[in-house]
Amino acid sequence: MDDVAPPVDRLPVAPRKLEETGLDPILISEIIAKIVYHQGKTQLTQIVSKIKLPAPIVSQLLDEMVIDRMLEVVKRGVNDAEVIYQLTDGGKQRAEEYMSRCRYTGAAPVTLDDYRQQVQRQSVRNNRVTQQDIRHAYAGITLNPEVMDCVGAAMNSGKPLFIYGPPGSGKTYIAEKLDRLMPGLVAIPHAIVVDGEIIQVFDPLLHLPVAPAEAGSSIERRRDDERWLLCRRPLVLTGGELSIEMLDLRYDARSGFYQAPPHFKANNGIFIVDDLGRQQSPPEQLMNRWIVPMDRQYDHLALHTGYKFTVPFDVTLVFSTNLAPEALADEAFLRRLGYKIYVGEMAEADYRVLVQQVCQRRQVPFDEAGFRYLVDNLHRPSARPLMACYPNDLLGQLVDYSRYYALDPLMQPDRLRQAWDTYFSTPGRRM
Numbered sequence: 001m002d003d004v005a006p007p008v009d010r011l012p013v014a015p016r017k018l019e020e021t022g023l024d025p026i027l028i029s030e031i032i033a034k035i036v037y038h039q040g041k042t043q044l045t046q047i048v049s050k051i052k053l054p055a056p057i058v059s060q061l062l063d064e065m066v067i068d069r070m071l072e073v074v075k076r077g078v079n080d081a082e083v084i085y086q087l088t089d090g091g092k093q094r095a096e097e098y099m100s101r102c103r104y105t106g107a108a109p110v111t112l113d114d115y116r117q118q119v120q121r122q123s124v125r126n127n128r129v130t131q132q133d134i135r136h137a138y139a140g141i142t143l144n145p146e147v148m149d150c151v152g153a154a155m156n157s158g159k160p161l162f163i164y165g166p167p168g169s170g171k172t173y174i175a176e177k178l179d180r181l182m183p184g185l186v187a188i189p190h191a192i193v194v195d196g197e198i199i200q201v202f203d204p205l206l207h208l209p210v211a212p213a214e215a216g217s218s219i220e221r222r223r224d225d226e227r228w229l230l231c232r233r234p235l236v237l238t239g240g241e242l243s244i245e246m247l248d249l250r251y252d253a254r255s256g257f258y259q260a261p262p263h264f265k266a267n268n269g270i271f272i273v274d275d276l277g278r279q280q281s282p283p284e285q286l287m288n289r290w291i292v293p294m295d296r297q298y299d300h301l302a303l304h305t306g307y308k309f310t311v312p313f314d315v316t317l318v319f320s321t322n323l324a325p326e327a328l329a330d331e332a333f334l335r336r337l338g339y340k341i342y343v344g345e346m347a348e349a350d351y352r353v354l355v356q357q358v359c360q361r362r363q364v365p366f367d368e369a370g371f372r373y374l375v376d377n378l379h380r381p382s383a384r385p386l387m388a389c390y391p392n393d394l395l396g397q398l399v400d401y402s403r404y405y406a407l408d409p410l411m412q413p414d415r416l417r418q419a420w421d422t423y424f425s426t427p428g429r430r431m
Contacts, residue, residue, distance in 0.1 A: 011187050011224040012118060018057050022111040027193065028053070029061055030098045033070060033087065034105045037095035041074050041086045052107035052190065052226040055081065070094060102256030104198045107190035107227050112309065115192045115201075118228075119312040122186045122268050129155040129181050137180035142346070142354040142388070147174070150341045155181050159338030160294060160317035162325055168389035169343045171320045175272045178316065179235040185210060186268040187228040191257075195307045198257040199249065203265050207231045234269035236262050240278040244285055251304045263299070266315045276321035276328065283321075283328045290317065294336050345385035348375065358391040362399055363409070370411025377413070378420050394419045 015021045021028070028051070035050050036042045044062065048055050059080055065071040070091035075084040087095055134152035151174065154161045163171045190202045209229045238246075242262075250259040263271045277283050293299045293313035302308045321328065325340050334340070346354065352371060359366040374394075379386060395409075397419035402409040409415075420426070 011226070011228045011230055012114070013223050014054050014225040015057065016054070018060060021053065021057070021108065022114060023108060023193065024196070025061060025064075027196065028108055029065055029070075030102075031105060031108060032058070032061060032065065033091060033095040034098055034103070036071065036085060036087050037092065037099065038105060041084050043082065043084050045081050047085075050105070050107075065091075100256075102198060104191070104200075104255065104257045106200070109191040109193035109198050110189045110225075110227050112192055112194050112311070115189060116312055118187055118189075119267050119314050122184070123314050124182065124233075124268060124270075124316050125158045125314070127155065127182055133181055137177060140357070141173075141177070142350050142357065143170070143174070144343075144346075144350070147341060147343055150339060151178070152181075154339035154341065155316065157338055160290075160319065160336070162319045162321075162334075162337045162340040163343060164319075164321050164323065164325060164340065165343040166345075166385065166387065167322050168387035169345070170388035171343050172272075172274050173388070174343065175270075175274070175318045175320050176235070176237065178270050178318065179233060182233045182269065182316070184233065185230050186233055188231045188234075189228050194309055195303060195305070197303050197305070197307075199260055200257060201260045201265060202229055203260075206234050206236055206262075206265050208234075234266050235272070236266035236269065237272045237274055238262055239274040240280075242273060242279045242281070242286065244281040244289060247286075247289055249301050249303065258303075261301075263293075263313070263315060263317075264301075264311060267312055268314055269316070270318060271315040272318045272320065274320045276319050277323045283323075284330075287319075287329050287333055291333060291336065346388060348386060351375070351386040351391070354388065355391045355395075358395050359411070362395050364395055364399065365410060367411040370413070370416060373413045374411075374416055378416065382424070382426075384424070394423055397423055 018025060018028075031051055032047055035047055039046065044055060044059060047062070048058050051058060062071060062083075062085060066073065066085075069088055071085045072088050072091075073083060074086050075082075077083060129152045131149065131152060134148050138148055151161070155178070161175075163175060165171055188202050188207050191198050191200045193199070207229065209231050247261050247263065249261060251257075252259070273286070276286070279286060294317065297313050298310045299313045300308060300310055319337075325334050325337070355371055355374070356366045358364075375386070378384070384390075394416070398411070398415050399409045401415065401418055
């Protein structure tokens with residue numbers, strides 16, 4: 001790829017002083033108190049490992065907490081790392097008060113300003129895609145070249161993609177492979193702090209951390225700010241479960257902190273809204289929710305206290321639907337989409353290639369006569385279009401029946417007919 005910003009290959013540099021964290025010392029001290037409350041007698045190294053701040057900063061705060069009679073030293077070693085702390089009786093009471101307000105005891109958060117700056121440095125809008133890149137990303141996948149070219153151009157635009165067409169045409173599959181076009185690594189914070197409230201950002205189900213060896217030799221672990229994790233660019237897929245409420249911060253009154261919404265977690269990556277039109281919330285409501293973020297690249301969120309703030313909206317937004325664009329949104333919204341890509345029936349030559357690929361993967365010998373029977377005697381009489389999903393599903397059932405009958409899986413007419421009848425719920429003869 002040409003004209004691409006250098007990929008992120010390391011985490012932000014760790015703060016050397018308390019002031020460089022940008023955090024209120026009281027907030028950090030409260031997290032430390034809660035960590036010690038849970039662990040009992042605790043070494044400095046254990047606290048550092050949990051809170052992800054450099055030892056000198058943590059040691060400074062521990063000294064202040066000892067002076068403030070929240071902590072006491074149980075045992076001293078040959079160096080500061082071996083000192084063991086525990087809460088005083090008064091410290092336990094205060095830690096319980098902290099726990100009643102917020103039970104968060106993870107890595108120290110980063111500030112909203114630091115988060116905004118980091119997202120900007122690793123923005124998806126720095127990405128550039130060429131025809132060679134798109135061919136490489138979809139290598140081995142039978143896809144209309146015109147569709148591939150539209151996808152590649154759309155990825156250079158910074159605008160959302162609207163992929164539509166009949167069920168089974170491969171829309172979701174195309175969307176899920178878009179992350180192959182987004183190289184580089186990104187730094188994801190464990191959490192951020194806004195107006196004294198903690199918002200958890202890192203999600204182990206969505207964010208994939210990489211080992212130091214994968215990130216490159218330029219990483220110097222001793223200087224990394226471990227409040228961040230180096231991850232692959234996220235790909236967040238939502239479907240029929242998506243509701244308008246899920247696009248706001250989720251506050252857990254029991255834990256006392258927030259979970260970021262899915263599009264927030266997708267920053268610097270891809271956010272896919274699959275099966276648009278099947279959600280509980282009307283599609284117009286969902287799509288209107290993103291008009292401002294799409295135009296201005298930031299989103300408005302609010303804490304349960306009423307405090308409002310903005311976060312970056314740095315995602316490649318992808319809508320996938322069986323419905324035509326004009327059936328889902330008005331002209332003002334459709335204009336903002338930029339790229340509306342139709343994915344439909346496959347050409348017969350492409351369908352043959354796909355059947356051959358599926359046969360190879362499922363260890364079914366490809367048979368030209370069997371393919372002609374599939375197209376001429378099954379698809380055409382029933383007016384079933386040549387959709388990308390059918391070969392894998394039909395040959396999968398053919399293999400299932402072959403195993404049941406202890407036969408070799410062959411593309412014979414009776415086997416194909418049996419798979420077809422059970423797949424499409426049509427009456428047919430049995431073997």
